[in-house]
């Protein structure tokens with residue numbers, strides 16, 4: 620598989636590719652939503668991510684989405700200045716609700732049915748999360764946006780994404796982030812870092828490759844969920860990977876031999 624997630628060409632229809640996964644969770648970086656602005660939401664970025672999700676839906680893939688809140692607020696920012704971490708995390712979780720509402724708007728605008736289910740009850744804005752309701756909506760082909768993270772402080776939206784992926788029986792967790800995969804070291808700090816095409820959950824944790832928090836990776840591993848790390852900035856990247864092409868790192872314990880790839 621070598622870092623690729625092969626789709627299957629449908630018999631007698633050379634042009635059509637059957638995606639490998641039927642149900643996935645996409646974790647979209649909150650930070651990415653601010654585009655060039657430095658803060659908040661750049662609607663053109665949200666619209667573009669919505670188009671990529673619509674593309675995945677057109678392949679028949681059921682998509683759940685978790686969006687981060689780093690473009691607006693992170694709890695550690697408060698804690699690092701001596702503030703209350705729990706309140707800061709509550710603010711961070713509210714930021715993810717703002718982003719989720721923005722994504723729902725962009726999806727609905729292009730004709731994709733989408734619902735927001737929040738881990739924190741705010742009935743005037745959206746429905747509350749329940750596993751049963753989420754699964755029901757996914758079965759109906761709606762895009763389900765999981766807002767409010769896990770609903771608990773001291774967690775991240777990466778953990779929320781792994782949790783929701785396990786709850787709804789997703790076959791893969793796509794982490795759409797600032798970089799195009801998992802590297803031997805942080806590529807933003809080490810220009811010599813090289814990208815893995817495939818690597819195990821175990822190795823990511825053992826080598827401290829901080830592409831995702833350890834709790835999220837451990838949860839995905841325990842539930843045999845592969846993590847596909849790719850760049851959320853690459854237009855069409857999500858769909859390309861689902862079709863068996865694209866640029867990513869596959870994190871999966873089923874992949875016996877670990878290979879370092881050339882970038």
Ligand SMILES: Nc1ncnc2c1ncn2[C@@H]1O[C@H](COP(=O)(O)OP(=O)(O)O)[C@@H](O)[C@H]1O
Nearest residue numbers: 648650796797800801802804805807828829830
């Ligand atoms: N070994 C690594 N491979 C890839 N990225 C890494 C690695 N170590 C640290 N990073 C950094 O992790 C960042 C992604 O994590 P995070 O900030 O949680 O992103 P997100 O905004 O998607 O939640 C990347 O921008 C990258 O600079």
Ligand SMILES: O=c1ccn([C@@H]2O[C@H](COP(=O)(O)OP(=O)(O)O)[C@@H](O)[C@H]2O)c(=O)[nH]1
Nearest residue numbers: 649687688689694708711768769774775776
């Ligand atoms: O289950 C969760 C998920 C998120 N957060 C808070 O929400 C912020 C935004 O989420 P995250 O940092 O994961 O966003 P991203 O890095 O993906 O933009 C976090 O920093 C936390 O403060 C939290 O407390 N619990």
